[in-house]
Amino acid sequence: MANLSTTYMGIELKNPLIVAASSISNQVDRVKRAEEYGAGALVIRSIFEEQIHADGMTMQDFLERMANISPEINASFYPPVEYGGPREHMMWVEKTRRAVSMPIFASLNAVNPGAWVEYAKQLEETGIDGLEVNYYTVNADINRTGSDMEKALYDIVSGVKDAVKIPVAVKLGSAYTSIANVVNELDKRGANAVVLFNRFLQPTIDIDTEELTNQMTYSHPEEMRMPLRWVALLYGRVKLDMALNTGVHTGRDIARGLLGGATVVQVASALLQNGLPYISTMLMDLQGWMGEKGYESIDEFRGNLSQQNVEDPFGFERAHYMKLLMSQE
Numbered sequence: 001m002a003n004l005s006t007t008y009m010g011i012e013l014k015n016p017l018i019v020a021a022s023s024i025s026n027q028v029d030r031v032k033r034a035e036e037y038g039a040g041a042l043v044i045r046s047i048f049e050e051q052i053h054a055d056g057m058t059m060q061d062f063l064e065r066m067a068n069i070s071p072e073i074n075a076s077f078y079p080p081v082e083y084g085g086p087r088e089h090m091m092w093v094e095k096t097r098r099a100v101s102m103p104i105f106a107s108l109n110a111v112n113p114g115a116w117v118e119y120a121k122q123l124e125e126t127g128i129d130g131l132e133v134n135y136y137t138v139n140a141d142i143n144r145t146g147s148d149m150e151k152a153l154y155d156i157v158s159g160v161k162d163a164v165k166i167p168v169a170v171k172l173g174s175a176y177t178s179i180a181n182v183v184n185e186l187d188k189r190g191a192n193a194v195v196l197f198n199r200f201l202q203p204t205i206d207i208d209t210e211e212l213t214n215q216m217t218y219s220h221p222e223e224m225r226m227p228l229r230w231v232a233l234l235y236g237r238v239k240l241d242m243a244l245n246t247g248v249h250t251g252r253d254i255a256r257g258l259l260g261g262a263t264v265v266q267v268a269s270a271l272l273q274n275g276l277p278y279i280s281t282m283l284m285d286l287q288g289w290m291g292e293k294g295y296e297s298i299d300e301f302r303g304n305l306s307q308q309n310v311e312d313p314f315g316f317e318r319a320h321y322m323k324l325l326m327s328q329e
Helices: 029-037 051-067 087-099 115-126 146-163 179-188 222-233 250-261 271-274 279-295 319-328
Strands: 006-008 009-013 017-019 041-043 102-107 129-135 168-172 193-196 204-205 211-213 241-245 264-267
Touching: 006 241, 009 129, 009 222, 009 271, 017 279, 029 041, 029 319, 051 264, 087 271, 129 146, 146 168, 146 179, 146 250, 168 179, 168 241, 179 193, 179 222, 222 241, 222 250, 250 279, 264 271, 271 279
Parallel strands: 017 041, 017 264, 041 102, 102 129, 129 168, 168 193, 193 241, 241 264
Antiparallel strands: 006 009, 204 211
16 A cells, blocks of 8 residues: 655654645544544644634623623622633633644734734643644735835744744745745744745625625636646755645546645635545546556655656746637637
């Protein structure tokens, strides 16, 4: 039977399938089941600084309303209560870490530079194996340049790397002017891995209610093409590991990502749609494909179809675009 073991950010994994940050990781029982069905690792659902602040304001508003509910109730009637901030999330992460033996990575999304560093320190204390910097931001400021955005990212990553000893991955969006340059700069600043790409969920407009609406949509296999392309372009050009995220729905998709040069793949939508037992199915499919090809380990074929190893290296750039257009004439 083919050996699926691999190493991600210096951490030994029994296979390259990582459960991505999602609702799967908001219950310990689900995390346990993910491990039982064979997941190589799991990313805990993100801690969001904005949500912590919003929850704190909601609690303060509630306490103020309760204190004024009756003129006969003195403000000192209630014992002093202080909002716990990120402590609840940290306790949840620590509880999850103790519940399983597979590697666990925390995910962090903050706004203020100080919060990135402080939350990173607190997460490290929970015993996690690594940290994923979930840099999800929409630049709506017309006076803020792309260079400004990139500098903010680099400063955050450098600050987090200086503050913690555990390995750090950076989950990127795909809208940078030069993705290759951004990944290279993160490599220079000591990032241990990049996750390509963060799947931004877009709002829409309901024309019947004339309201803005948001809803969770699952990824489609076709969405894998963009991260696959960039993994293949960057393989061998940077030292850091690459996790392919978005559109991975089958064991053969895992093989596809590894052939392009991914160190691991992250999966969420396929598991939310098919259930956690589907982890076993995907891994069996990967082993079956490796058996068909005669591969005994992942290292034998990782990166074999990256840009630097294919016969037509320009196929990952403009050549395929021209060929496809010409074929339609």
